Amino acid sequence: MQDQDYSAYKGVWVLGEVRDGEIHPVSYELLAWGRGLADKLSVDLSIVIIGTDIKDKLGELIARGADKVYVIDHPVLEYFQVDPYAAILTALIQEYKPEILIASATTMGRTIMPIMAVKIGAGLTADCTGLDIDPDERLLIQTRPAVGGNIMATIKTPVLRPQMSTVRPRSKRPLPIDSSRKGEIINKEFRPELLSSRVKRLSFIKEEMGGAPLQDAEYIVAFGKGLKDAKQVELVKELAEIFEGSLGASRSATDLGWISYSHQVGLSGKTVSPRLYIAIGISGAVQHLAGMSSAETIVAINSDPEADIFGVADYGIVGDLFEVVPLIIKKLKERAKDIK
Ligand SMILES: Cc1cc2nc3c(=O)[nH]c(=O)nc-3n(C[C@H](O)[C@H](O)[C@H](O)COP(=O)(O)OP(=O)(O)OC[C@H]3O[C@@H](n4cnc5c(N)ncnc54)[C@H](O)[C@@H]3O)c2cc1C
Incomplete structure (x- = not known):
């Protein structure tokens, strides 16, 4: 051979x-x-x-x-x-x-x-x-x-x-x-x-992503297991909506069923390169970083100052996401009002 x-x-x-x-x-x-x-x-x-x-x-x-x-x-x-x-x-x-x-x-x-x-x-x-x-x-x-x-x-x-x-x-x-x-x-x-084909396509149902498909998104707000509960996805969603961005997630979050697999970023999910990637309650496992480290600007919010995500972040906020995220939302809304 x-x-x-x-x-x-x-x-x-x-x-x-x-x-x-x-x-x-x-x-x-x-x-x-x-x-x-x-x-x-x-x-x-x-x-x-x-x-x-x-x-x-x-x-x-x-x-x-x-x-x-x-x-x-x-x-x-x-x-x-x-x-x-x-x-x-x-x-x-x-x-x-x-x-x-x-x-x-x-x-x-x-x-x-x-x-x-x-x-x-x-x-x-x-x-x-x-x-x-x-x-x-x-x-x-x-x-x-x-x-x-x-x-x-x-x-x-x-x-x-x-x-x-x-x-x-x-x-x-x-x-x-x-x-x-x-x-x-x-x-x-x-x-x-x-x-000819043995398979016939009967219909096509597009998944409702909310925001642009991840690979095309310029702004991604992503969350991980630190979010603790599926109900808290609404909090992150609110932030994503302010940026008119898309929702991303770690594998832990998709495995827990908090969001569908199509939102998963990383080695076994999507590779993304948005202008802004906000990682909330994501530890920064190497498999997650494989899918997002080429983002132009990375902001990480994590309560553990030793979390690996801070190694790739341009801006890191050490704190409880349940305090930090509502504060950011509040500030951004105030600023939007001032601009109007
Ligand atoms: C073959 C293979 C492929 C994989 N593919 C992927 C992939 O595509 N994508 C992916 O993401 N993973 C993938 N993984 C899994 C990966 O190894 C990690 O297990 C996963 O990324 C961890 O997800 P996480 O950061 O959400 O959870 P965790 O590692 O549990 O991190 C949760 C983080 O939240 C923080 N936190 C907790 N509470 C708060 C709070 N109140 N405020 C702020 N921060 C808080 C913690 O400090 C912690 O850093 C893969 C693994 C393997 C083996």
């Missing part, structure tokens, strides 16, 4: 995402990752876009780093479905033989990439926070937290192709738009039977 010739495999590919008929921003983040890798390897960067009526929405993909855009536009591809996506990707990989294929660690990426790994017999490193190229071996270096987030593992895939990873959403900023970039759009057509 070690001596196998992989020279036929060339190019970096990323799997774009279409949601509600629009190119989703994770596609641009993936292009930023892919561009860096493709430049180091001196190869093309390609993106696969699967959807319905998307042909006039592709310009930004080239302006943000793609050399080639492979488009599969068909009425049955309006939503992500495992069967047609797997069939399309398998056919494309067999035809074009990319050396690297990266998807976002979103629900879609986390679903389709393991299936692809099995289908084409390749490896997969899930949930990476960093990607690079080994200059000597020209192999993909995949970095991800391991052992409960206590160490960062660096993983290479010397055998089997493509080298496949999912990378955490928000782990890279999209490249700025460069309208002078030139690229190629390649429309691919597939036999209708290849696009």
Whole structure:
């Protein structure tokens, strides 16, 4: 296996995402990752876009780093479905033989990439926070937290192709738009039977988050076990509403059922990078920090002066949250009144 010739495999590919008929921003983040890798390897960067009526929405993909855009536009591809996506990707990989294929660690990426790994017999490193190229071996270096987030593992895939990873959403900023970039759009057509699915989507129920989805939120007020009781969520919610922000939570808080899992920040939850992150009654376990330490400004409120959260906080308030949070709310409301 070690001596196998992989020279036929060339190019970096990323799997774009279409949601509600629009190119989703994770596609641009993936292009930023892919561009860096493709430049180091001196190869093309390609993106696969699967959807319905998307042909006039592709310009930004080239302006943000793609050399080639492979488009599969068909009425049955309006939503992500495992069967047609797997069939399309398998056919494309067999035809074009990319050396690297990266998807976002979103629900879609986390679903389709393991299936692809099995289908084409390749490896997969899930949930990476960093990607690079080994200059000597020209192999993909995949970095991800391991052992409960206590160490960062660096993983290479010397055998089997493509080298496949999912990378955490928000782990890279999209490249700025460069309208002078030139690229190629390649429309691919597939036999209708290849696009059929064993699963039928009957309806879609959006979860009511309150505020922007966590990954997109500029202001996040997050709480942990220090809140003591589900009823106290209202207190934190009031603060979040003043900032027009979103609610985040530690795993302890979601495990206790105080708020749904979609609000969990951290290693096994969401990665966020808001302008302001207020951590209330959160100890700052390494697994929580993995999801929020890139926030622009971190404010921590904790009664324990030794709490690890203060290690990453720009501003720390040592005190009882049940005294501190109502005070902050009061002050902010007064200030809002003064401004009016
Ligand atoms: C594989 C793995 C994955 C994990 N993934 C995640 C993840 O994605 N996200 C995550 O958050 N955790 C994750 N964890 C769990 C993590 O290790 C911690 O257990 C968790 O983050 C602790 O949550 P917490 O800070 O709310 O609770 P605690 O650690 O119990 O901290 C509560 C804090 O509240 C403070 N406090 C108590 N009362 C008050 C008060 N009245 N006023 C002010 N402060 C007060 C305490 O001083 C304490 O610091 C993971 C663990 C593992 C092993």
